[in-house]
Amino acid sequence: MIELRHLRYFIAVAEELSFRRAAERVHIDQTPLSRTIRDLEDQLGVQLFVRTPRKLHLTPAGLRLLKEVRKLFIRVERTYRAVRDTDVRFRAPLRIGVADGIAQPKLSECLVRWREVAPEVPLELTEMRASELAAALQREQLDAGFSFGLPNDDTLSQQPAWSYRAMALLPFGHELALQPTLPITEVLAFPLLSCHADRLPGLLHQIRAIAQRHSTIPTFAGEASTLSGYFTRIAAGLGVGLADAGHVATLCRSDVVAVPLHEDERITTFVLHKHQRFGLPHSLQRFVAHTKTLH
Known part of the structure; x- marks a missing residue:
């Protein structure tokens, strides 16, 4: 049976194109990681990677699986959050990424004032590089982020x-x-x-x-x-x-x-979030609007 861990490991290897780097990323040894990918290929009955002495390459089947698995994990994450939101006793935190090493007083002021105006919606902060911020927003692993700006991306909103x-x-x-x-x-x-x-x-x-x-x-x-x-x-x-x-x-x-x-x-410091087809969740709308009160 294919488990979510098989797919998480597959994404890591597909993005890193290196078993060594992927193993470091998912915090397991290289040998069990390689074995897991072999198991996944056996269960699917397809070859996902072309293995050469110098580098890995995704096969067409591997490329298609990567595309579909990314969609799957977005759906899984949305399901997790929908379930949490139905339980009024637990408010899932807004997951905020901070890129570029931003340490401005207005960022701290923004976070302090949010605790005052919306104490029922906690914030969970993660520091990362700009490229990591873009990827995390696209995969909906983060709700919003702060940066000096990212290269243009139609999937992301960047507002001053x-x-x-x-x-x-x-x-x-x-x-x-x-x-x-x-x-x-x-x-x-x-x-x-x-x-x-x-x-x-x-x-x-x-x-x-x-x-x-x-x-x-x-x-x-x-x-x-x-x-x-x-x-x-x-x-x-x-x-x-x-x-x-x-x-x-x-x-x-x-x-x-x-x-x-x-x-x-x-x-300028920008607040970023992923465009949502059916509009932003209410708490995220409030947070984005809140950031603009600190001009």
Whole structure:
């Protein structure tokens, strides 16, 4: 009999295309994982993977199974939540993902105020990378998420939640560090630190958009994978940077000087959720609307 664990393991192997990485992902040894996939193939009577010494490849049957199993787990998750919602003694929490290492005061304020206005609907937070957030929302493993923005995806809604003014970040002792405010053109005269396209895609897009509005050919000096790494590289003198005032306050460092810009450029945090054919559940509608009260 095919069990849900067979299908969960199959998804892991199909997405990783590596028994080793899939085993690490589902926290079992590689040998029983491989045996489970063989059992699944035997029960279905089809080959799901082409096994080569260097890499796995999905067969056409494997590709079709992956598509159908993803739909199945969405239906299973919806069933779980529908059953929970019928029991007034148990309110399933809203599952919220936080990507990009966001640690802004407005995020904390949003969560605190939600506990005040909707104490009957708890929140369950998970921190993850932007790509993981998109996948979790699509599979309905999360109800909503926060990010600096993801690549366009027709299945997901991305709405501005709040924004902070952009500020120049300079290493301590930089020649511009004593100015009370700075024109952004003066900042862009120096190499600007960038962000990793896979780790911080939304912040990268926003920083580049700001730079390109004020410089025809901005010069970028390397990239950081995290916000803390971004500040550290600036402190080390590897470039200047742009960051939102929220993270400037959160990641306050004596070796990085933050100077307001003359221009009212802003960096936006978005609330995301999956488009629902028949509309959002009431509690999720309330949460999305709540996030927009913190402009």
